[in-house]
Amino acid sequence: MTIAHDDTRAEVEAGTVTTMTMAAALNRALADAIESDPDVVVFGEDVGALGGVFRITDGLTARFGEERCFDTPLAESGIVGTAVGMAMNGMRPVVELQFDAFALPAFEQIVSHVAKLGNRTRGGMRMPLVIRIPFGGGIGGVEHHCDSSEAYYAHTPGLTVVSPSTPQDAYSLLRAAIASPDPVIFLEPKKLYWSKGEVDTSIAAELGTARIARDGTDVTLLAYGASVPLALEVAEVAAAEGRSVQVVDVRSLSPFDDATVTTAVKSTGRAVVIAEAPGYVSVASEIQARVFERCFEYLAAPVRRVTGFDTPYAPPKLEHWYLPDVDRVLDAIDTLHWEDDV
Amino acid sequence: MTIAHDDTRAEVEAGTVTTMTMAAALNRALADAIESDPDVVVFGEDVGALGGVFRITDGLTARFGEERCFDTPLAESGIVGTAVGMAMNGMRPVVELQFDAFALPAFEQIVSHVAKLGNRTRGGMRMPLVIRIPFGGGIGGVEHHCDSSEAYYAHTPGLTVVSPSTPQDAYSLLRAAIASPDPVIFLEPKKLYWSKGEVDTSIAAELGTARIARDGTDVTLLAYGASVPLALEVAEVAAAEGRSVQVVDVRSLSPFDDATVTTAVKSTGRAVVIAEAPGYVSVASEIQARVFERCFEYLAAPVRRVTGFDTPYAPPKLEHWYLPDVDRVLDAIDTLHWEDDV
Amino acid sequence: MLHTDMLPRDTAVQLIDEDGQPVVDEHYALPDSETLLAAYRGLVEGRRINDQAGALVRQGRLAVYPSSHGQEACQVAAAMVLGDADWLFPTYRDSVAVIARGVEPADAMVLLKGDWHSGYDVRAHRVAPQATPLATQLLHAVGFAQAATHRGEDTVVLALCGDGATSEGDFHEAMNFAAVFQVPVVFFVQNNGFAISVPLSRQTAAPSLAHKAVGYGMPGERVDGNDVAAVLAVLGEAVNRARNGGGPSLIEAHTYRMQAHTNADDDTRYRERDEVQAWIARDPLLRLRTHLTQAGTLDADAEERFASGAEEIAAAMRTALNTDADLDPEDLFRFVTATRSPQLDEQWHLLRGEIERSHLADAGAGTTPNGDHR
């Protein structure tokens, strides 16, 4: 009996907790999704024999064949546009766009169709596709290789936008994204690809939810992607200085988990939002505005944000000045009208 | 002597104040720019014989010839990409993209080059080009014809983004945009194309500045484009109810005129931001966040925003429910913790 | 050796000339008379639908209508060459093809009426939503066909676009993906001479749009787009080739848009009346009627039947479009995603409150549900 057999396998796997990199967790999520659903196909540039420039699709073509993981001609609008067509016809395409600046040629397809086709057809056709995009900096990449474009996607109604900050979330959120009936922009923080953590493949994550990454009582840091480990580092340092810092991994950039975030900020009365992208008209400014409006009566101080500057991303040798760092976040925390302020 | 002649003409013009539609003001600005600077060229889809689907380029080809105003093949990335090349070679291209959803195919060119080429070359090449985009709703247009995409542009470092709300500003801001050494995304509120006002062609506008559209002492409405007349209407109604409403026409969506806006909001202590675009990760949320952070100590109530919903733009028969209207703004004002609140 | 076999013919395939006389073609045979009669009926209905829609625009019942008057042969053939399991990917101009494929006229007009962004059941009729952003649907067609192939289904996809759309990057990417993956898609370009006001000469310097096929390694062919027999033959062969694993083709039809781009357009600004007049002689209905009458296939009786059938369709359109649909504002939030987020829920509650209050005010003060405040 096939079903019983599958059930057993699931049970065995439920117990499996392994330490792996985020890259491996993503690879595992893709493989498991391909294996468990015949409608899942993975494609993009260099995802086949090469296994992707970051090796996230490593071994998939060898294991599952060209039908399930394949290279396309070099054209991002083509990749996303054909994925839309496949999704219209009942498949679950998972496409990789190589760097987030190279997702831009597909922007029309993403905004005008990926985001809107379900709405256009009154649900007659849904768009169960996932667009994976390595994003963010901190890897010494040259121009066009370090951008954080989440604002473009998060602003677009109809798109679910998520970013993991741990291998566990990388696995669980990617599985959830692939299983979702809605289109998901899946932003992978390049800087964290080789960071390690435990992964339990039986843990399911829910899209649209934030996660408390560390408890604390004095101030809440709201972060996502590569800014989460930074926030946790800040919390460590601040703890040594006697301040108890709560860290929320926003995780779902759209839709937003107001319940979790609002509860968190109300509990501390102070908040700083951290993100790498230029701050102007950004996910960080949205979070700042929401928290401000929803927690107004609870705030002891203005909500601050620490973000990238409103400039093009820095060249490799200058990126350490560009990126939010521990000091900059600590400085922001310092401005939050503490009782011990003079 | 040519110079003296020109001077005289300018003097004559300085006295010229005419009532015209915003469409006519834009047309006049283009004509005057073509006439006064041999490097200015206008091109796009249907801008030649037809004069543009909104007739903004009406008569330019007839008057100045194909060399100065011409139709291109139907390809927006091509239009913007060739404009980039012309700007690299010392021209001042002014391109029209037909509707703002149809600017999306050019998004890569806009983000990766228009916005960054000046920075890339350390100022060795600047990008004196203007991208005109009719934007916004309220005209009963079908899908893809009513979007407000300003967030995409405003978030992108390197772009100047402006939107006029009066024929005067349409004229003066477009002239300033064409004269600017930097790339300008010029958003024309379709709904206001046929609204009339006085235009004095000798008035210069400065990019990057907001404008106080109406004085008031109780609450500040921050708006741009088609939301400005709405804000003024709200102010009228509120005045009848005994509330003094200040209206700021933000005008420059990037860079932001913090000085004017902050001073205004501090003077009233209350603010509502109005915009048609979906509110999430939007220019409205940026303004809300900035005002919150910068005016925190002066605020009697949370800053509110009244925006489009986080849904695709409504079909024509439902757009009246989608768009911010007088009632929705008045409702928002009502929540601003008035002393007479129970 | 040159790949001369790759070049499209230098002239368009024609099987019935402008005077209704059959033309012998070395390669394509005239469709049988039953097929031609069905096509003629389609043309009559298509023309009537175009005219009726135009009238409904003038009466303010449709917000906008991009007419295919003059292009009906392409519209009808596009529907006729497809089997039940095949799919059509149309544009805003292809309402007649959409209706010819079985969609109710009223449903096909939902977009143009302004009620919603698309109004028919895409799966019931195997017709994708009519696309507005140019050339984008060509990629969807390719992906759709790839999925069918992946599942081993016998589906051919016919993707429509205009001459202007061939200049878009997405046209290129779609053609190329289709050719590289040998996908069962037929690209059918209705070259009606204009992209709104811009003539073909501003879209390409190539001898024809069909020549673009060469650069993708796929067959290209030109056809007289006002000769439904030729369009049926050429499209039919391309569909068969696709179905039999022969991969994609590019077919360019030479036709003409007899009316303005839409009712909002003013074509006197960019083309001479003489040019438009000249195309009347090439009308797709006229020549087929002449041919079928001369061949004895079409008699007054059939003419009469077709006309009254078309009149019924038009009457149904009038009835449907003269009724205001009962629109539900909650629809704005219902279909954005499969499950509605708390974020959207909150916004719907805001709007619902407004609507309820406006109804209350209505009941109380007799004001309109919108426009007047409070």
Added chain:
Amino acid sequence: MLHTDMLPRDTAVQLIDEDGQPVVDEHYALPDSETLLAAYRGLVEGRRINDQAGALVRQGRLAVYPSSHGQEACQVAAAMVLGDADWLFPTYRDSVAVIARGVEPADAMVLLKGDWHSGYDVRAHRVAPQATPLATQLLHAVGFAQAATHRGEDTVVLALCGDGATSEGDFHEAMNFAAVFQVPVVFFVQNNGFAISVPLSRQTAAPSLAHKAVGYGMPGERVDGNDVAAVLAVLGEAVNRARNGGGPSLIEAHTYRMQAHTNADDDTRYRERDEVQAWIARDPLLRLRTHLTQAGTLDADAEERFASGAEEIAAAMRTALNTDADLDPEDLFRFVTATRSPQLDEQWHLLRGEIERSHLADAGAGTTPNGDHR
């Protein structure tokens, strides 16, 4: 009639074969020996630059280097066919062409070193910044040439891209704009067989990339990209045609990327060593040396001079790149727009404060300027 004259030849133009023997071509003549000697010198320098850059990557002095080892004939010819007033629009892989056009190697390496996004004076050398987003620069080249034509300047623009880039929508739009407006641009595709790991067969089903020219109505030609004589002849003719008002052309060079895509790539994952080995026999330097030596144009003396000239370039590269540039963080804000907005000023002040404090901390506690906090 078929437009057979439009089809590119079915084989690549070759003027010197792999064994260094001249090939008589019906149309193209062998460049004179002076030109070929200059080209040979360029090849020697180009090869040395590629090797030196590779070494600097291994030593950590360059962040990344996309080598044109094996493609030097294309690189050198691209620089040689242009006049002073002409412009070159290169990609990330074309550093050798950029240097051959006169840019200092150290300036050409600023991007790859990580100091800034582009490091040379574009106007001084008439070389656009090296483009990273694929095919986007082709449109810039077209617009640039349009502007030159508009002002009546005699400028031809040579735009480079790879085989993979031909699949992008921007390639299509650039070719089409150029053809429709008859712009003086030559599109030069270095088909090196791969786009990172993806072979040409995944980019096109056409007999060649040059065949794409047909669909735009422009001349297309294929050339042996490892035969610098042929590249000079074919590119040279295309440049002349453009200069004389003949409009754009598409030239495809058949070549091979001998090394991985960049140092970060592992080409053993996607191609056989045998394939790479096989291309050694077709090396552009070898065959030209054989030819010039046999023709008596190249002697040991010249060889020696060229080698030591190349060595000097390499030494200068080492010196320049072994020095850390003194970077100014304010540059992040300086060039974003012509005039800095108050918004950016405010942000620079924030950063300046941090930098000052970190210097103070440095001086005080001896910590590193960044990384350690406070």
